[in-house]
Amino acid sequence: MYTDYRVSDKNVKDYQKYERTVKTIQKRFKTYGYERIKTSTFEQYDLYSKVTSSINQKEMLKLIDRSGDVLVLRPDVTIPITKELADNLTKLPNELRYYYVQDVFRQTPLDEEGIESTQAGVEYFCESSARADAEVIALACHTLKDLGFDDVKIEVGHAGFFKELIQLISLKNRDIDRLKTLIQAKNIVEIEEFLRDIGIEEEIREAIAKLPFLYGDPTQVSERARGIVQTSKMDETLNYLTEVYEILKLYGLENNIVMDLGLINHMGYYSDIIFQGFVGKFGKPVLMGGRYNELGNEFGAELPAIGFACEVESLIKAANGDAVSKRVPIDIKIQYEKAYLAEAIGVANELRERNYTVLSYPIAEEQLNVQTSIYQIKVANEKTFNYRDESTPFSSIQELLKLMIGSKGVR
Known part of the structure; x- marks a missing residue:
């Protein structure tokens, strides 16, 4: 966030970039029928410590309120939105579309990253369907294009593909986490060494070793992936991803979509399709999302949903003088x-x-x-x-x- 309110030309221009970026994002979200929602800045620590999530508890900013309860500054938006909805609904009565632009707070080990950042995202509560998933991915792509980025790539994977494969072998959680990290980094040498050390049957070892290579044109990747399918569910997953891609082609986005079956679940609550967005030569994702059908279950409700979030500050850095930073x-x-x-x-x-x-x-x-x-x-x-x-x-x-x-x- 921009917290330096000294009167300086640079500060004014930086904040103008921030405001224009947020305004552009909100305008696009509204074109898809989303309504703005807001969650509390301070949340109960238990809300995040007891649910399935990849948010590191050590990164949360904690404080004690007057009653002695432990609170945290909001580290995530999806979890509190789902919790708030679950407090009022046990089942989804109809489709619900929400968007937000809110600050999140995490103290990461990387010195160059600040504690506070602005996330802009959507949460689409709906039953799983290729139509709904493709629509949200299309929204993500259109949002990045609206910001002036020409080279937009959305990498699409599925949390269930790796999950099915890993269930065929017996691994401890720490080994699974290690393997996820290696696959995500596409570290071929260490993946092969790791698989040799744990001693699994050759067919499954070869299938896992090929995951980092299953990247590229969705049609070609799907065809190659058929060769490592071990279960009927993996086959169904490929069919589903192909259906989503066919719908995205109807949006005219075939040149912006890449299939990546080595894309591993980066938030613990994602259960099905997952995706991340890249622009230009910026070295990290500017947008991440996926379907989380089971998160509501942790609060006693059935609330299937899909969503994504982008970090506004990363988008501004990625623009680096492009359309988003020009004075409108x-x-x-x-x-x-x-x-x-x-x-x-x-x-x-x-x-x-x-x-x-x-x-x-x-x-x-x-x-x-x-x-x-x-x-x-x-x-x-x-x-x-x-x-x-x-x-x-x-x-x-x-x-x-x-x-x-x-x-x-x-x-």
Whole structure:
């Protein structure tokens, strides 16, 4: 988050990037029918310590309230949203779509990462279906494109594929965690050494060793993966991922989707399809998500859902001067002779009531304002509407709105 409120040009520009990024994300979420939701900044420690999650308890910021209860600053948003819903519902009555933009707090061992960051994400409570899962992945992809990123890749995997394979052998939890880490890192040499040391049958060992290579074009990866399928459920998983990909092609996103069967569950509550988003040459995911059908069960409710979250600060870093960091033009500039201040204010008020972004200032101060705008209006002895180097006089707000309709600028 941006917490330095000193008046400096850099701070103002940085916060403008932050605000524009959040505004763009929220606009896209709303186009898919999501409504904003908010959770408490302070949560009970037990809420996170007793549920299935990969959130390291040592990373949580803890404090004691007046009654002696241990609280934490919110380290995650999905868990409290699910808990709040489960407090009121035991079963899902209908589909529910929520989005959030909230700060989360974790003290990570990496010095360069701050404790506080802003997450923007969606939670779509619905039964499992290829249609619903594809829609959420499409939303994730469209969100990144809206932010000005051209090279967007969404890697899609499935938590159940690795889970099915690992259930065929007997491993301790620490060995499973080690194997997950190696596969996620695509560390082929150490994977082979690890598998030799634990002594499992050759067919399953070869199947696990091939997981990091099952990456790329979804159709080709699915075909190659058939060769390592050990159970009918693994086969069903491949069919499901193929169906999701076919729907994503209908969204026109086939060039943005990569299948990665070595993508391992990065949040403990993900149960089915999982995905992560990359942009440009940024070296880490800017977006992560998946389906979590069983999280609600931990609170005594059946609340199947799918969602994703992106870290706003990472998106701004990834932009690195691209479209998201450029100053967006305002809608309208009103320039006026000082003697016509009242008329200029009247025009500005009318336009702002119609949700236009309006900047108004005297003509004499024109050189002080370099912000660009789509439309310009001059208020002097004659009022004129200026668009694309054409200047047209108007005498009333009604005439002005007609001119704006003609330029397709009216809302």
